Amino acid sequence: MPTEQGNAQDPFRPAATGFGRRRALLAAGAVLAAGVGAAADELARDDRTAGRATTGAPPAEAAIPFHGARQAGVTAPQQPATYLLSFDLPQTSAATGRKALRSVLGALTSTLATAASDAPPDPRLQGGGATRLTSLVGIGPALAARLDLNVPASLEELPPFPGDRLDPRRSNGDLLVQLCAADRWTLTVVAELVGGAAHAVGAVPRWTQSGFLPHTAPGTTPRNLFGSKDGTANPDHAAAEQWVWGPPGAHGNGNGTVLVYRRIRMDVTGFAALSESRRDRAIGRRARDGVALSGTAEHDEPDIYAKNPDGSYVIPATAHVRLASPRFDGGARMLRRSYSYDDGPTDRGLLFCAFMRDSAQFTRIQNRLAARDALTPFLQHRASAVAYVLPGAASAGTLGEQLWT
Numbered sequence: 496m497p498t499e500q501g502n503a504q505d506p507f508r509p510a511a512t513g514f515g516r517r518r519a520l521l522a523a524g525a526v527l528a529a530g531v532g533a534a535a536d537e538l539a540r541d542d543r544t545a546g547r548a549t550t551g552a553p554p555a556e557a558a559i560p561f562h563g564a565r566q567a568g569v570t571a572p573q574q575p576a577t578y579l580l581s582f583d584l585p586q587t588s589a590a591t592g593r594k595a596l597r598s599v600l601g602a603l604t605s606t607l608a609t610a611a612s613d614a615p616p617d618p619r620l621q622g623g624g625a626t627r628l629t630s631l632v633g634i635g636p637a638l639a640a641r642l643d644l645n646v647p648a649s650l651e652e653l654p655p656f657p658g659d660r661l662d663p664r665r666s667n668g669d670l671l672v673q674l675c676a677a678d679r680w681t682l683t684v685v686a687e688l689v690g691g692a693a694h695a696v697g698a699v700p701r702w703t704q705s706g707f708l709p710h711t712a713p714g715t716t717p718r719n720l721f722g723s724k725d726g727t728a729n730p731d732h733a734a735a736e737q738w739v740w741g742p743p744g745a746h747g748n749g750n751g752t753v754l755v756y757r758r759i760r761m762d763v764t765g766f767a768a769l770s771e772s773r774r775d776r777a778i779g780r781r782a783r784d785g786v787a788l789s790g791t792a793e794h795d796e797p798d799i800y801a802k803n804p805d806g807s808y809v810i811p812a813t814a815h816v817r818l819a820s821p822r823f824d825g826g827a828r829m830l831r832r833s834y835s836y837d838d839g840p841t842d843r844g845l846l847f848c849a850f851m852r853d854s855a856q857f858t859r860i861q862n863r864l865a866a867r868d869a870l871t872p873f874l875q876h877r878a879s880a881v882a883y884v885l886p887g888a889a890s891a892g893t894l895g896e897q898l899w900t
């Protein structure tokens with residue numbers, strides 16, 4: 496089973512602690528950091544964490560509740576370190592498989608809820624302040640089809656794309672768990688607990704992958720290994736309600752979403768050898784400040800129709816942000832919460848993680864990128880997965896209760 500490493504610090508934690516400041520930051524910054532699409536959900540979580548805060552334990556350090564309408568691994572502000580685990584279930588009859596899945600989801604719910612609590616019993620999770628653990632659990636398309644689960648109608652594996660060099664040992668899977676936390680230590684410990692709990696009820700580990708973000712000032716956008724700010728054009732709360740949550744075609748899934756994961760190796764040295772102007776034109780934004788070539792501030796929407804006096808486009812025809820623009824997709828948006836990874840000098844890149852209602856949106860964009868994106872010569876897609884991210888579990892509830900209806 497392939498495994499990898501990573502670590503980083505929290506880029507989105509407010510510099511000043513205190514509930515008031517954090518609440519204001521979340522409300523006012525709803526268009527900024529990844530995770531903003533569910534700012535309201537996060538405010539509700541903060542209300543609950545604030546109630547438990549004591550002197551000497553600042554609210555920004557409080558645990559992020561596991562229970563809620565939506566899984567915290569999508570809604571909470573992006574954490575600095577991630578760890579993904581994929582599992583398979585044995586191929587059995589549908590009835591036996593459903594029973595096995597219920598057991599696995601029960602085990603994952605209790606393990607993740609306990610690990611995310613204020614006082615996790617494992618001594619390795621104690622003594623260093625709250626872990627700030629968040630998680631999400633998703634169901635892969637093959638399992639959903641095998642067990643005839645109540646999942647969105649459009650849930651399916653991605654088609655092959657030109658240039659794909661996917662490693663099946665690092666791709667797909669029946670169940671996907673994404674952990675995020677303030678540090679790598681927490682993730683290693685919780686991954687071991689999750690792996691043990693899932694294995695005890697019959698799940699088979701398939702792959703794991705770790706990732707990290709750079710230290711970034713609160714409310715600002717983290718950079719990827721090409722040096723670009725990545726996550727600027729994420730949807731605000733209203734757009735996320737429209738485009739991210741509630742994939743159609745299953746009962747009770749208004750609080751679910753679809754995760755597309757791609758492990759993309761980046762030729763960091765080759766890209767760095769380009770002039771600054773060529774790098775900026777390849778992205779369509781200036782690396783220095785993240786501003787679109789057509790704009791003056793980071794959060795100005797890229798104007799893909801703006802032209803230079805000579806008639807050429809200000810954002811070039813092969814620029815990444817042009818080809819990924821929602822304007823080619825009827826306004827459809829995705830919530831990107833990507834991480835960098837480093838598995839050795841020749842294998843570094845981006846763990847592209849994006850949430851959307853329908854993976855067809857990813858397919859449309861990726862087909863355009865594969866054909867024309869100026870970044871494409873510097874990228875290799877090496878692994879891939881799609882998962883239906885389940886709605887959250889109510890207190891005393893279990894993840895996946897909607898799957899059987």
Ligand code: HEM
Pocket residue numbers: 719721723724725726727728729757759761778780797815816819820821829844845847857860861864870874
């Ligand atoms: C290693 C590969 C990639 C890199 C380095 C990269 C980098 C970037 C950067 C720097 C931006 C501009 C800042 C921002 O809005 O976040 C951006 C925007 C975006 N990217 Fe990527 N990206 C990669 C892969 C992908 C893939 C595979 C997709 C989807 C198929 C994608 C979809 C988007 C979208 C939808 C936007 C926002 C466009 C907009 O609304 O202006 N990216 N990406």
